[in-house]
Amino acid sequence: DGGITQSPKYLFRKEGQNVTLSCEQNLNHDAMYWYRQDPGQGLRLIYYSQIVNDFQKGDIAEGYSVSREKKESFPLTVTSAQKNPTAFYLCASSSGRTLYGYTFGSGTRLTVV
């Protein structure tokens, strides 16, 4: 079955550490996105990529980094520069046209301890 997989589902990080969240899709989608969701808030865009080896900052890119070396993969690194990283992180993909909607992964809940 085609889909988008995020791992791990739960992640704990000590303050000052970098951590990488995985996102893999086998839908042959060109575009991939990372959103952050906090309680009572909507989805806020961190980074997105429309094509391999290219990505753009979203609304809250500070403290995060991404890479897009393969079409199937779009990992997100939460760096120690991110002041408040505890949140629910969602990865999504689309055919490249937002008209057809996004397919989301099941999310990674990151907690800083």
Add this chain to the structure above:
Amino acid sequence: SQKIEQNSEALNIQEGKTATLTCNYTNYSPAYLQWYRQDPGRGPVFLLLIRENEKEKRKERLKVTFDTTLKQSLFHITASQPADSATYLCALPNTDKLIFGTGTRLQVFP
């Protein structure tokens, strides 16, 4: 600036009734609008798309309207069931990406 508003208060309704959720937007002229369902601890799931030239769209028990004059979309679930309990988000296109509302939590009780 562009803004999407959904009622942040939860909507509680009795099973069998029609649930109506609202999505308002400002400083947008979207060509279409989308609705998603999100269950706790899960990613949103795409439900429906409605284009600016469509007044109404139906899918099984779901109905969406789109009023570009009022800058509003209404999302209806008829004959609601406890399994419909979830958070529903609207989304609008902004250049090459979607912008999401904060969502409205729907609780259907027996």
